[in-house]
Amino acid sequence: MLRLCFVFVLIAAAANAADMLTGRIKVIDADTWEVGGLRVRLHGIDAPELDQTCEDAHRATWSCGAWVTHVVRQNFGGKRAVCMRRDTDRYGRVVASCTVQGADAGEMLVQVGLAFAYRKYSGDYIADEDRAAAAGVGLHAGKVQAPWLYRGQKRKVASKxxxxxxxxxxxxxxxxxxxxxxxxxxxxxxxxxxxxxxxxxxxxxxxxxxxxxx
Known part of the structure; x- marks a missing residue:
């Protein structure tokens, strides 16, 4: 019986190891990174697209997508991430929860207003987004279209x-x-x-x- 339990422990450890990715971060955009040579889509969050624009508190249009990517690259690029695989998306990217220096990367991005809780797929960061919005930090200081709505509009335009x-x-x-x-x-x-x-x-x-x- 003891030997059987030991075998199960080894199998579980091997499965966890197969689902874990580690490596230096290369920021593709705010919510898509390359970790250990694999393209990783951060689980539970969504950030503005690179070409997306927003409106600031004075109603002036600005390139919020490029800004968010720049800030994330400055703060996370080159650091080491430990990611746990959760799924694979339709583009073949690994969907994973990642920690950087022991902290949940998705949580950090949502808390400072650099990304939104991707409520369609996860409820993990909803409370963090609500607090960021109430405080008016990051993107919440102005007016921004939800990234998923922006992408949907672009697809509609392209298809028609x-x-x-x-x-x-x-x-x-x-x-x-x-x-x-x-x-x-x-x-x-x-x-x-x-x-x-x-x-x-x-x-x-x-x-x-x-x-x-x-």
């Missing part, structure tokens, strides 16, 4: 071919830009500001936008 950019100028003028026009490439769309994509010029005009002059 709706590539006309409905921009709102600093003077509040609603202007739509067609692909190929002079300022199309540099025009950024911020949904939190009320800007949007259109599928046709007629749709844009009906919504109150006018055509860009060049």
């Amino acid at each position: 071919g709706c590539d006309i950019k409905g921009n709102i100028s600093s003077k509040g003028v609603r202007i739509y830009h067609m692909p190929g026009q002079r300022y199309y490439a540099r025009t950024k769309i911020s949904p939190v500001k009320g800007e949007r994509w259109f599928c046709s010029p007629a749709e844009a005009r009906a919504a109150g936008w006018r055509a860009a002059r060049q």
Whole structure:
């Protein structure tokens, strides 16, 4: 009986070892890291996409996705992580809970307002997000679209071919830009500001936008 228990202990230890990843962190974006040569999606959190914009307390648009990634890279890049595998996502990434210097990385990111609790998949960090939002720290100091909603909107635009950019100028003028026009490439769309994509010029005009002059 004792020998049988010992065998079970060895099997459990081997299973845990197979699910554990360790290594130096290379930050791909705020919630996606490379650890020990494997792409890891941090469990239970979601952070703004690299190209995502937000609105600050003064209603000015800023590149919150790039900022969050930069801050995470500065604070975690090169440090050693210990990660426990939980799943594999549809992109083939390992979904894992990671600790850095003994602290839960996901928890730290949510607590300081660099990421949100990914409530669709986990309830682990909801209380941390609620406290961060109440304190107005990090992203909660302004207005930000939930990353999963931002990605959903981008997929919808791509699937419909709706590539006309409905921009709102600093003077509040609603202007739509067609692909190929002079300022199309540099025009950024911020949904939190009320800007949007259109599928046709007629749709844009009906919504109150006018055509860009060049």
